[in-house]
Structures are given as structure tokens and as C-alpha cells.
Amino acid sequence: MLKGYMILSIILFSIGIVGLISRRNIIVMYMSIELLLNAVNLSLIAISADLADSSAQVMSLIIIAIAASEAALFMSLFVVLFRNRASLDVNLFTILGGKE
Amino acid sequence: MQNEILFAILELISIISSVVMISAHRPIDSALSFIVTLISIAALFALVNATFLFVVQIIIYAGAILSLILFIIMFLNIKDENLPDEKYKNRWLLGTSIIITPFSLILIDLILRSDIAVHALRDEKFGTIKDVGATLFSQWVLPFELVSILLLVALIGAVTLSKKEA
Numbered sequence: 001m002l003k004g005y006m007i008l009s010i011i012l013f014s015i016g017i018v019g020l021i022s023r024r025n026i027i028v029m030y031m032s033i034e035l036l037l038n039a040v041n042l043s044l045i046a047i048s049a050d051l052a053d054s055s056a057q058v059m060s061l062i063i064i065a066i067a068a069s070e071a072a073l074f075m076s077l078f079v080v081l082f083r084n085r086a087s088l089d090v091n092l093f094t095i096l097g098g099k100e
Numbered sequence: 101m102q103n104e105i106l107f108a109i110l111e112l113i114s115i116i117s118s119v120v121m122i123s124a125h126r127p128i129d130s131a132l133s134f135i136v137t138l139i140s141i142a143a144l145f146a147l148v149n150a151t152f153l154f155v156v157q158i159i160i161y162a163g164a165i166l167s168l169i170l171f172i173i174m175f176l177n178i179k180d181e182n183l184p185d186e187k188y189k190n191r192w193l194l195g196t197s198i199i200i201t202p203f204s205l206i207l208i209d210l211i212l213r214s215d216i217a218v219h220a221l222r223d224e225k226f227g228t229i230k231d232v233g234a235t236l237f238s239q240w241v242l243p244f245e246l247v248s249i250l251l252l253v254a255l256i257g258a259v260t261l262s263k264k265e266a
Contacts, residue, residue, distance in 0.1 A: 001107055006211045008111050012118055014204040019122030022192035024184040027127040031134050035118055038141050049148035050216055054235045057153055064160055065247045069254030071165040075172050076262035082176050089184030
């Protein structure tokens with residue numbers, strides 16, 4: 001079953017990468033990043049059950065904390081970008097390139 | 101045996117809902133199906149006795165982060181003209197999946213050849229909050245403190261970013 005966990009983690013990671021590359025909606029891209037983190041967490045938990053070592057569980061706990069802080073920053077980014085561009089299209093977010 | 105059936109069901113649910121998540125047009129549909137993915141991943145944690153991580157996954161991911169996303173989606177009042185018109189979305193999805201598939205097949209082949217054991221869990225205490233907490237505060241104290249600084253930085257950054265005028 002643990003091999004199944006690793007394979008599921010690889011499949012979810014690939015789905016996340018496909019979503020991250022091929023979508024242009026910034027909210028979907030953010031959720032794809034979260035899916036990547038979750039796939040890594042899944043494989044860490046499987047390894048921790050395999051080795052009967054709880055270090056991997058602590059690692060995934062820290063990953064969840066990092067994902068939470070990432071979520072806070074992304075949410076404020078969504079608000080700022082949507083206020084400036086009134087769109088969720090990442091192709092329009094070029095404000096760092098100066099005024100057009 | 102029972103665990104294998106549960107695992108197969110949860111695996112199917114998580115794959116299907118994540119595929120729906122990356123292919124849905126409206127962000128609210130993606131967010132709702134992502135909640136299903138997160139909860140099935142939490143159930144997968146519980147299946148290998150990681151009870152504390154199961155609780156944390158449900159409280160923080162499905163509870164806090166995803167409800168934050170749903171709130172933002174509702175507050176932004178996104179209409180159809182605010183969404184990017186992804187005319188070739190399905191073609192893009194197909195093309196990237198074709199590119200990604202060989203790499204994941206190589207990885208899956210590696211996993212199948214490896215000798216990861218399939219043993220039932222023996223220790224009742226493994227994965228409880230006491231066990232995880234003991235590891236966290238003995239070997240992982242420094243990363244724990246660094247994460248608290250990171251959370252503080254994220255808090256200040258979020259407030260300064262979303263202020264009306266800098």
C-alpha cells in the first residue's frame with residue numbers, strides 16, 4: 001500500500017505541474033502550487049509510516065505552516081492585482097515592468 | 101484488505117477532484133473540488149496512522165486556507181469578463197500532460213522497482229500528537245522557531261501589500 005501512496009503522490013504532483021503550466025487563471029495556479037505541496041506531504045507521510053520515524057511527519061507539519069504563510073501573501077497579492085487590473089489573467093500582471 | 105479498498109476509493113476521489121480542479125473554468129468550482137482533494141488526502145493520512153497530521157490537514161488546509169480562498173473569491177466579485185479567456189485551455193492541458201507523462205512514468209517505474217516494505221502498522225502510539233510533539237521539540241526546535249519568524253514576516257507582508265496606498 002505504501003508503494004500506492006508514492007505512486008499517488010507522483011500522479012498528484014504531475015497533475016499539479018500540468019495545472020501550473022497550462023492555466024492562466026492566477027487562483028487556479030495558486031491552488032496547483034498547493035496541490036504540489038500536498039503531494040510532497042503525502043509521500044513524506046508514506047515514508048514516515050514505512051520507517052516508523054516521526055521526523056517526516058514534523059517535516060510535513062512545517063510544510064503546512066509554510067503553505068499557510070504562502071496563502072496569506074497570495075491572498076493579499078490577489079486583492080492588489082485585482083484592484084489594479086480587474087482581471088485574474090496572469091498575462092496582464094506586468095506592473096513591475098513600469099508604466100505602459 | 102479493508103484498508104486497500106479504502107485506499108483505492110480515496111485515490112480515485114483525489115485524482116478525479118484534482119483533475120476537475122485544474123480544468124474548471126470558474127475559480128469557485130476549482131476551489132470547491134480542491135476541498136474534496138484535501139479532505140481525501142487527510143483521510144489518506146489517517147489510513148497510515150498519522151492522526152495528528154490528519155487533524156492539522158483538516159483544520160489548517162481545508163478549514164483555514166481554503167475558506168480564505170473562498171472568501172477572497174466571494175469578496176472580489178469575479179464576473180465572467182474578469183476571467184482570462186483561455187481559448188486553447190484544453191489543448192494546453194493535453195499538451196502539458198503529454199510532456200509530463202514520461203517523467204512520471206519513469207518515477208513510477210522507479211517506485212515499483214524499489215523495496216519499500218508493505219507492513220502493517222505495529223505501534224499504537226506512532227503518529228499521535230505526543231509522538232510528533234516529542235520529535236518536534238527535540239530534533240526540530242530550530243526549524244520550528246524559523247517557521248514562527250516566517251509566519252511573522254508573512255503577516256507583516258500581507259498587511260503592507262494590501263494597504264490602499266503605500
